[in-house]
Amino acid sequence: MKKKKNKSLTLLSDEAIRYLENAQEVLSKSTIEDNRYIDVKYVKSACGIAYLGVLKAVDEYLLKKGLTKKELPKKVEEYIKALKKYAGVHNGKLIRQFHDIYDELHIAGYYRGDLHSVGAVKSAINTAKDFIEKISKGKN
Amino acid sequence: MSREVKRYIENAKEILKKARKEGGYYIDMKYVKSAFGCLYLGILKAVDEFLLSKGIQEKNLPKKIDEYMRYLKKYGSVYNGKLIREFDSLYYQIHIAGYYRGFLKSEKIVKEAFEEAEIFIKKLVR
Numbered sequence: 001m002k003k004k005k006n007k008s009l010t011l012l013s014d015e016a017i018r019y020l021e022n023a024q025e026v027l028s029k030s031t032i033e034d035n036r037y038i039d040v041k042y043v044k045s046a047c048g049i050a051y052l053g054v055l056k057a058v059d060e061y062l063l064k065k066g067l068t069k070k071e072l073p074k075k076v077e078e079y080i081k082a083l084k085k086y087a088g089v090h091n092g093k094l095i096r097q098f099h100d101i102y103d104e105l106h107i108a109g110y111y112r113g114d115l116h117s118v119g120a121v122k123s124a125i126n127t128a129k130d131f132i133e134k135i136s137k138g139k140n
Numbered sequence: 141m142s143r144e145v146k147r148y149i150e151n152a153k154e155i156l157k158k159a160r161k162e163g164g165y166y167i168d169m170k171y172v173k174s175a176f177g178c179l180y181l182g183i184l185k186a187v188d189e190f191l192l193s194k195g196i197q198e199k200n201l202p203k204k205i206d207e208y209m210r211y212l213k214k215y216g217s218v219y220n221g222k223l224i225r226e227f228d229s230l231y232y233q234i235h236i237a238g239y240y241r242g243f244l245k246s247e248k249i250v251k252e253a254f255e256e257a258e259i260f261i262k263k264l265v266r
Contacts, residue, residue, distance in 0.1 A: 019174075056170070
């Protein structure tokens with residue numbers, strides 16, 4: 001499948017871009033009927049992959065802030081703690097957005113398969129993209 | 141094994157194929173992590189199907205790992221606790237180490253994790 005590079009994604013880190021592109025590729029395998037994804041396994045898989053892209057972007061941000069690879073968070077609680085410490089002073093909105101992404105993309109989308117409508121899935125992936133854009137800009 | 145569970149495993153293997161390898165180690169972790177993410181969904185789907193076959197209603201299927209453990213303990217007791225131990229081990233290997241943390245890099249270990257998952261799934265949904 002030929003990949004179309006989204007212009008707005010070019011600001012982001014290569015790895016985070018690739019996760020989002022892969023998520024969109026997996027999502028495109030699901031048929032859509034009445035504005036709903038029919039094949040939930042592709043939606044779940046796509047949400048799981050997009051969430052990995054979000055974590056990758058946070059990892060890169062934290063590395064830029066001086067953390068070593070070994071010190072990177074391993075659980076969602078540690079990610080929130082690290083974001084609060086390194087990004088929270090300036091940006092509580094970013095942390096709230098990360099919370100939402102965890103609930104919507106990871107729990108509802110990937111783990112429980114609760115997202116079905118095209119609008120809801122796209123909105124969850126767009127939120128992930130928006131978060132990655134913000135945090136990628138923040139590392140400079 | 142249902143078509144759905146099979147497709148999760150096939151999709152996971154398809155994603156894994158995209159990862160480059162060097163000297164017996166995967167070097168492109170995003171595909172390995174994504175593949176484990178799909179494989180874990182296949183495991184959960186198999187547990188769901190097992191529970192449905194035991195009379196659980198779809199709306200009552202577990203939603204969290206603790207609930208999965210509790211249900212397996214209750215409905216998989218015929219396996220003398222082996223099922224729980226295997227599920228617990230797969231949760232940490234596939235979901236935490238493989239998907240979430242990206243700790244599994246050796247081609248051999250990844251292959252074994254996939255095999256272990258498939259054995260577990262076949263035991264649950266023949």
